[in-house]
Amino acid sequence: MLSSDIMVDTRFHRFAGSSTIGDILATLGRSELLPPNGLQALPISGAADLDLATPSDIALAAHTDYIEPLKATLAGAVVVLPALVEHLPPNTAAIITDKPHHLFADILDLLYPDSTRSVLASTRNDLGAPVFERDVSIGSNVVVGAGVEIGRGTVVGANTVIGAGVTIGRNCIIASNCTIDCSHIGNEVVIHSGVRIGTEGFGWLDFGRSNRKVPQLGRVLIQDQVEIGANSTIDRGALGDTMIGQGSKIDNLVQIGHNCRIGRNCLIAAMSGLSGTTTLEDGVLLGGGVGTSGHLTVGAGSVVHGRAAVTKDWPPGSKLAGAPAQDIRDFWRELATTRKLAKGDKRG
Numbered sequence: 001m002l003s004s005d006i007m008v009d010t011r012f013h014r015f016a017g018s019s020t021i022g023d024i025l026a027t028l029g030r031s032e033l034l035p036p037n038g039l040q041a042l043p044i045s046g047a048a049d050l051d052l053a054t055p056s057d058i059a060l061a062a063h064t065d066y067i068e069p070l071k072a073t074l075a076g077a078v079v080v081l082p083a084l085v086e087h088l089p090p091n092t093a094a095i096i097t098d099k100p101h102h103l104f105a106d107i108l109d110l111l112y113p114d115s116t117r118s119v120l121a122s123t124r125n126d127l128g129a130p131v132f133e134r135d136v137s138i139g140s141n142v143v144v145g146a147g148v149e150i151g152r153g154t155v156v157g158a159n160t161v162i163g164a165g166v167t168i169g170r171n172c173i174i175a176s177n178c179t180i181d182c183s184h185i186g187n188e189v190v191i192h193s194g195v196r197i198g199t200e201g202f203g204w205l206d207f208g209r210s211n212r213k214v215p216q217l218g219r220v221l222i223q224d225q226v227e228i229g230a231n232s233t234i235d236r237g238a239l240g241d242t243m244i245g246q247g248s249k250i251d252n253l254v255q256i257g258h259n260c261r262i263g264r265n266c267l268i269a270a271m272s273g274l275s276g277t278t279t280l281e282d283g284v285l286l287g288g289g290v291g292t293s294g295h296l297t298v299g300a301g302s303v304v305h306g307r308a309a310v311t312k313d314w315p316p317g318s319k320l321a322g323a324p325a326q327d328i329r330d331f332w333r334e335l336a337t338t339r340k341l342a343k344g345d346k347r348g
Helices: 021-027 064-072 082-087 100-111 328-343
Strands: 057-061 077-080 093-096 183-185 196-199 219-222 233-235 241-244 278-280 296-298 319-321
Touching: 021 093, 021 100, 057 064, 057 100, 064 082, 077 082, 077 100, 082 093, 183 196, 196 219, 219 233, 233 241, 319 328
Parallel strands: 057 077, 077 093, 183 219, 196 233, 219 241, 278 296
Antiparallel strands: none
């Protein structure tokens, strides 16, 4: 099973180098936010989510949903809302601001410059040449970036582009005209024509005004025996990973947003769209055209019928239909009642 214990993977996103909190804030012109008690000299060597951060990482706490991981974080520094400061561990530096998302995005752009995040990273000279095991078959006009690793027996179809640092396991089939970036792919994975994996997630700040882009510094992790249908798109995580569990099958024209977690042996039918940070636990079935609003979990073994719109968490074994999605028995009951009302009382 592929691990997700790394946050920003420098195979894909170059790190500008360690710096102190004081230097970072001074460079951004935000020295008024310096934490007290000498913590401004704390060295920062990366960025991570609260639950995975180390004492040399900087993390973000921008919502009350962050309270529990904030209490337990090992992060050296946290960009935090004023209302959440009381939940910080005693030895963690607080960078307090009313707009933590904006400041954190500025810090990410400084630590992982946009100029080093080219889709192909064609200028990378630190990853070495691609490595192929035996019996790898590469079609015509395939582009393979620096540091790519491809396992024994894998087939790559014509005109496919594999970005720098990508790893692909053994006995995979990558069809023609695919694009794979910022991804680690397991064994016996089938990727049909026109699939895009590791594309930038749809993350924005200051909605409808400046539409400032949030850096997308995560990866896509695809476990063994996954199949992905033609022209589907899987976005990489914003900071963590988008994950597809072992044995899951994804139909054509499906959109998987950033930081989604798809469990093992799930089935997702065509034209479905999962907004960012949707979690499908093991064995979830989605009918055609299902949509989710993101930041929610659908429990293991649930069935979501076609065209449903999932807007909240649902427990394991749920059977859902409708927009917004509801228990299918309530859906049919409401539909029957509506039909009776539409027909009216014909008596007399």
